[in-house]
Ligand SMILES: Nc1ncnc2c1ncn2[C@@H]1O[C@H](COP(=O)(O)OP(=O)(O)O)[C@@H](O)[C@H]1O
């Protein structure tokens with residue numbers, strides 16, 4: 001440490017005192033003197049932090065206690081010492097009680113006592129500094145630690161997800177092979193088509209459809225676990241047509257049937273889409289909404305379209321059970337479901353992939369016990385952009 005680190009500001013209106021103090025201690029300390037408390041504050045502001053401030057109590061215009069009090073805002077870590085006459089004990093007590101003063105010196109001061117006091121003052125000052133440094137180092141370390149922990153948790157989540165995907169992918173691949181083999185004899189039903197009644201044909205059609213759905217479902221699970229992207233055949237198509245077709249199809253679903261669906265077309269133009277894929281998105285979202293309102297007194301689903309710049313917005317709103325923040329973070333994870341055996345947890349993962357495959361985005365807003373809005377965007381065709 002250099003002498004520069006051992007700065008002492010000494011304030012006294014009697015110039016003789018300043019001179020004596022300076023001459024006595026300048027060998028060991030960097031003494032700065034000042035005969036006016038107001039000027040002393042300016043010096044503090046100009047010099048920045050001052051390790052030790054010693055001031056006489058009785059000065060014209062400003063007392064030593066007032067000066068020390070004002071110095072706190074400018075140089076908070078300073079160690080403050082008051083010089084008093086014996087008769088000033090009232091002021092001294094007041095200053096000590098307010099925590100402004102580290103120590104006091106009685107006038108006229110004795111060199112040995114001042115030396116001891118100065119030494120203690122600097123010990124205290126460097127201790128304050130060291131403490132502050134340690135606290136800030138500690139705060140920084142704690143911050144780093146929290147960040148590391150956060151990263152660790154994220155990595156762990158990803159790993160678990162990855163493991164889940166691989167395990168389910170392997171399972172789905174085996175299952176797919178097995179199920180498809182078992183479906184071969186069922187496909188032989190086609191040969192009976194000419195020999196059965198009209199009712200029989202309806203039954204054969206239903207069986208075929210169910211078989212196709214089983215194969216699709218397993219293929220979808222496999223695609224998800226491998227991270228495969230489906231192929232899209234994207235064309236310009238009226239958004240109302242797709243919505244009405246989705247509503248018609250979802251009405252066949254017994255879970256959706258009892259729910260009142262309202263259409264609110266604010267945009268009726270075309271969008272760029274693979275119709276079958278967007279119907280799949282709508283069916284998934286409508287079905288989820290129907291599940292969410294299943295216990296409502298007045299179950300409502302609203303499908304709304306809007307235009308926003310070069311995109312159409314499609315909203316699927318329900319007044320169902322809604323979701324809290326924690327849940328909203330999880331719903332997009334593949335295989336996350338709150339429906340136990342009745343859910344697969346792949347619906348929203350498929351929905352998100354399809355929407356992103358159309359260069360759109362999907363978001364969800366929800367309030368527990370109030371309802372949920374899923375909103376996805378689809379790009380408009382060029383001929384709509386100029387309208
Ligand atoms: N409209 C909604 N309202 C409340 N919760 C929803 C809604 N849509 C989805 N969820 C929640 O997200 C979860 C995941 O949905 P999804 O991926 O479609 O799988 P699944 O429907 O098979 O559970 C659901 O189990 C449900 O908890």
Ligand SMILES: [Mg+2]
Pocket residue numbers: 284287288345347348
């Ligand atoms: Mg679902």
